[in-house]
Amino acid sequence: FKQINDTLGHRLGDLLLIETARRLVNCVRESDTVARVGGDEFMVVLPEIHGQNHLQTLAMKINDNIGDPFLIEGKDLFVSASIGLTLFPDDGTTAEVLLTNADTAMYRAKSEGKNTYRFFTPDMQQQALDRSRVENRLRRALREGEFLLYYQPVVELSTGKLVKAEALIRWRDPERGLVEPIEFIPVAEDTGLIVPIGSWVLQIAARQAAQWKDMAPEGFRIGINLSAPQFQRGDCAALLSDILEAEGAAPEQLAVEITESVFISDKGEARRQLMEMKSLGVQVAIDDFGTGFSSLSYLKHFSIDTLKIDQIFVSGIPDDEEDVALIEAIISMSRALDLDVIAEG
Ligand code: MN
Numbered sequence: 485f486k487q488i489n490d491t492l493g494h495r496l497g498d499l500l501l502i503e504t505a506r507r508l509v510n511c512v513r514e515s516d517t518v519a520r521v522g523g524d525e526f527m528v529v530l531p532e533i534h535g536q537n538h539l540q541t542l543a544m545k546i547n548d549n550i551g552d553p554f555l556i557e558g559k560d561l562f563v564s565a566s567i568g569l570t571l572f573p574d575d576g577t578t579a580e581v582l583l584t585n586a587d588t589a590m591y592r593a594k595s596e597g598k599n600t601y602r603f604f605t606p607d608m609q610q611q612a613l614d615r616s617r618v619e620n621r622l623r624r625a626l627r628e629g630e631f632l633l634y635y636q637p638v639v640e641l642s643t644g645k646l647v648k649a650e651a652l653i654r655w656r657d658p659e660r661g662l663v664e665p666i667e668f669i670p671v672a673e674d675t676g677l678i679v680p681i682g683s684w685v686l687q688i689a690a691r692q693a694a695q696w697k698d699m700a701p702e703g704f705r706i707g708i709n710l711s712a713p714q715f716q717r718g719d720c721a722a723l724l725s726d727i728l729e730a731e732g733a734a735p736e737q738l739a740v741e742i743t744e745s746v747f748i749s750d751k752g753e754a755r756r757q758l759m760e761m762k763s764l765g766v767q768v769a770i771d772d773f774g775t776g777f778s779s780l781s782y783l784k785h786f787s788i789d790t791l792k793i794d795q796i797f798v799s800g801i802p803d804d805e806e807d808v809a810l811i812e813a814i815i816s817m818s819r820a821l822d823l824d825v826i827a828e829g
Contacts, residue, residue, distance in 0.1 A: 527583070567590060618668060619675050637649050646701055651689040709742075734765070736766075742758075768789050773791045773792055792826040797814075798828055798829050
């Protein structure tokens, strides 16, 4: 829904919500209640059910109905519903608890493939608690300086020359040891902590660039990953420029890496900030290329310097014919557009 709202506008988004509500009402009985609780979240209350089967059948019916294309103002729109189910009194005896648990089950359905439903189970609650524990520990990690950066070298194939190093964050958790980003970045993104963590990365990488200024090979750059929430704040380029100056590093020593998702939300703003970075002398690379929404026009539009082919394609060569074909296509496109290509992994 968010993508439709962002790319086609709120008016179409609103019409889609109205039609969704209609379909939901059509799925239930006269005696049931359908409500929109906010954004694209709906709630259905069934005062009377005939066992768990009844709920299951209804959830499948809703998934089917919402899964059918919506014809709105001549456009076919596709959305899916993630459904969480709670039962009174097993899963809670107050509306508040029932709703919180339904929410938890809904997130589970969402993370397990969308367009599906999940019944609430107590272990889900445990996971939600774990999540908030991770959030608290991430706050502490920032405060106590428990993050560190590793630098992954990027080597030019034709010369064997070291041309770049990508700064990759790790978390040295006093309780668990070294934690990989996959375990904490999603929580950081959900909670907004990615913004202060991202600023920390910028600062440390810029400091490192300043230290390496005289010893690094000519043209060497440090790659830094920037996430969509950092762009949404609107001061990403200004922050980058301030940090570079404070740490005594040059913009020509840096390359930022962004994923295609940056372009989905708020195109104009992201473009403005990227252009600002480019005009400073910072290079821009597209990370995980090939796994996003792949609208190619942005490659020229945003004057991108580098494509990083996602590791899932790279790991398939030379045996997987499809991967080989895809990579060949990406390389020849990059030549035509005068882009550098990095094979991830
Ligand atoms: Mn990256």
